[in-house]
Every structure is written in C-alpha cells, then in structure tokens.
Amino acid sequence: MPSYLHEGLLDLFRTNLSLAPTLLAExxxxxLPEFAQIRTEPCDFTDVGPKEFRGDLALSTHDDRDQPVLGVCVEVQLAKEDVRRWKWPVYLTTLRSRLCCPAVLLVxxxxxxxxxxxxxxxxxDTVGSVIQxxxxxxxxxxxxxxxxxARRCPELATLSAIAHGAGPHMEEVLVAFxxxxxxxxxxxxxxxxxxxxxxxxxxxxxxxxxLMKTTPEYRGRIATKYVAKGRAEGREEGRVENAAHAVLTVLTARGLELSAAQRTQLTECTDLGQLDAWLTQAVTATRTDELFS
Known part of the structure; x- marks a missing residue:
C-alpha cells in the first residue's frame, strides 16, 4: 500500500507535468527534444500473460505536430526493493514501444x-545491454x-525544502517554500x-x-490550522509507517519471509500498539505464524 510520503512526492509530478522534464534537463x-505539450500516459504495463505491471507515473512530450518525442517513467522509491529493478525495464520498454520514441526512467x-x-x-543480458x-x-x-x-514552481520549492530545509540555507529555502x-x-x-x-x-x-506565524502574508494565506493538523496527522502516519518497516526489517534480517496475506496485514495495520507488539515478537519468533496467528 503506497505511503503518504510516496503519494505526496508523486503528486508533485502529477500536479506539475513539466517538473520531470525540467529536472531531467537541469x-x-x-x-530534451523540443516539445509543445506534455501528457500523462496509462501506467498499466501489461505483458502477454495475466500479470499486470503498474508503474507510478508515465509522461509523454509531443512536438507541434502532436508526435511523441520523449517518454518519461517517474518512479518514487522509498526503500530498497530488488523486485522493482526487475519491473522498471518493463515499464520503460513498454512505454517506448507504445509511443515509438525514446524513453527515460526517472527514480x-x-x-x-x-x-x-x-x-x-x-x-x-550477458552481452552488455543495460538500462541506466x-x-x-x-x-x-x-x-x-x-x-x-518558488512562486513559478511550488513543486520544485517543495522538493527543495524536503532536502535542504534543515541545511545551511535553511532560512532562504523555507522562505522560498x-x-x-x-x-x-x-x-x-x-x-x-x-x-x-x-x-x-x-x-x-x-x-x-x-515564519508562518510572524509574517502577515503567510499567516493570512497559510492558516495556522494547517500547521497543527498537518503535523499531528503527518507524525502519526510517519510513526505507523516506521513501525511497520521495522517489523519487516527484523523479520527479513532473521530470514523469515511473510506470506502475501501477512504482508498485507502488516502494511494495513494502523494500530501502533499492535505494531510494537509485533516488533517485540519478531526478535525471537521462529515462524511468522507466531506473530500473525
């Protein structure tokens, strides 16, 4: 189940379709080939069998004759998952085949x-063909x-604040954000x-x-209620996500693999008390059934 952070980062690229091409260039x-417009593309990359491969976001740029000139697969990745590196080439080559133009993968x-x-x-393959x-x-x-x-591209300013809002340029980055x-x-x-x-x-x-409370411009437009409510909800979701990840990390390190049903039960759990209990059990459990029975 995609996390709030995953969906939030993805929303930056969905909201501003020019963000991905801009970052690729800069x-x-x-x-980048010259293009007149950008569109979203279907993200279902289904092969000839029943299995469906579904990516995060697919974009296409088109010239003034409405011909595709570049495809972009945008993938948000929060953790190392080797299975994704098997799927990414499917996304990329399927989009390339669909558009009949070059395509790039942006993670x-x-x-x-x-x-x-x-x-x-x-x-x-074994003869040097790679996807970068x-x-x-x-x-x-x-x-x-x-x-x-930042006013021209709030999504770019948001990415900047995520990575650099606590760095040496904190004040300028936060003010711009x-x-x-x-x-x-x-x-x-x-x-x-x-x-x-x-x-x-x-x-x-x-x-x-x-900054929001002391600057009249921000206080009037960006209501304080967003700060209080957003922090409470965001912290809670973050704690739940981290707890579930900790359980999975401990089990994986101990060589215990979850079934599909158990993984769903873990990722969909929002009870911090239950997650903490699972984490304690994960340290000594010899079977995953001991946690999820």
Whole structure:
C-alpha cells in the first residue's frame, strides 16, 4: 500500500507535468527534444500473460505536430526493493514501444541509501545491454532560495525544502517554500506542508512555524490550522509507517519471509500498539505464524 510520503512526492509530478522534464534537463543534462505539450500516459504495463505491471507515473512530450518525442517513467522509491529493478525495464520498454520514441526512467527518492542502490545500471543480458536509471536523490534535489522561482514552481520549492530545509540555507529555502505555497490551492498547501514538516529537523520545523506565524502574508494565506493538523496527522502516519518497516526489517534480517496475506496485514495495520507488539515478537519468533496467528 503506497505511503503518504510516496503519494505526496508523486503528486508533485502529477500536479506539475513539466517538473520531470525540467529536472531531467537541469539536474541530469539530458538533451530534451523540443516539445509543445506534455501528457500523462496509462501506467498499466501489461505483458502477454495475466500479470499486470503498474508503474507510478508515465509522461509523454509531443512536438507541434502532436508526435511523441520523449517518454518519461517517474518512479518514487522509498526503500530498497530488488523486485522493482526487475519491473522498471518493463515499464520503460513498454512505454517506448507504445509511443515509438525514446524513453527515460526517472527514480525519485528522499533517501541517499536508496539513491545509491537505485542508480546502479540494470543489466538486461550477458552481452552488455543495460538500462541506466536517472536517480533524483536528496543530493540532486534543487536548492530553491528565490521566492520568485518558488512562486513559478511550488513543486520544485517543495522538493527543495524536503532536502535542504534543515541545511545551511535553511532560512532562504523555507522562505522560498512558503512563497511558493502562496500560489498553491488549499488542499495541496496542507499536503506540501506535511511533506516538508515531516522531513525537517525539530529546529527547522519550529523555524518554519515561526515564519508562518510572524509574517502577515503567510499567516493570512497559510492558516495556522494547517500547521497543527498537518503535523499531528503527518507524525502519526510517519510513526505507523516506521513501525511497520521495522517489523519487516527484523523479520527479513532473521530470514523469515511473510506470506502475501501477512504482508498485507502488516502494511494495513494502523494500530501502533499492535505494531510494537509485533516488533517485540519478531526478535525471537521462529515462524511468522507466531506473530500473525
């Protein structure tokens, strides 16, 4: 089940379709063909059998004659999952075949560990054919300190605040992020605040709240209720997600594999008390049935 962070990061790219091509050009120096428009594409990459491969987001750019010139598969990855590296080539080559034009794979992750894992070439055969994922990790998230740039692209400013809001340019990054929120609709204001607030250190989170409370412009547009409610909901979801991940990590390290039903039961559980109990049991359990009976 996709997490709040996964869906939130993905929403940045769904909301602003030009974000992925912009990052490809500016962060990876990918030469982009000239295009007049960008569209979303179906994300169901089904093969000839009954199995369905479903990606996160597929985009296509088109020239002024409405011919596809570049396809982009955008994948948000929060943890190392080897099965994804088997599926990504399916997404990419299916989109390429569908559009009859070149296609690239853009993996987005807020984790440096995951970024290092994801950026390794994917070998397709034994004679040197590979697919090279382009990985937008935290070190490649742009640093946006110009409020005008943030207003032009709030999604870019949000990525910047997630990665750099607690760094050496904290003040400028947070001020720019808030300026970008002034151009964002109410529902996304809350989502973007949640994403950034969860990523910040305690000190940076407090500074963000101070900026909203002490600046009349932000206080009027970005209601304080978003801060309080967003933090409470975001922290709770984050704790649940981390607890479930901890249970899975311990079981995996001990060589215990969950069945599909058990994995679903774990990922869909929102009871922190139950998750903590499972984590305690996972340390000594000899079978997964001992946890999920």
């Amino acid at each position: 962060e990876f120096r990918v030469p 987005v992750t807020p984790s440096r560990t995951v970024a290092k894992w994801a950026e390794q070439p994917i070998e397709l 994922p382009l990985v937008l990790g935290p070190d490649r998230f742009p640093v946006v300190t110009d409020p005008d740039e 808030l300026a970008g929120l002034m151009k964002t609709d109410d529902e996304r204001v809350k989502m973007y605040l949640d994403l950034v607030d969860d990523a910040l250190t305690i000190a940076a989170s407090r500074r963000l709240e101070e």
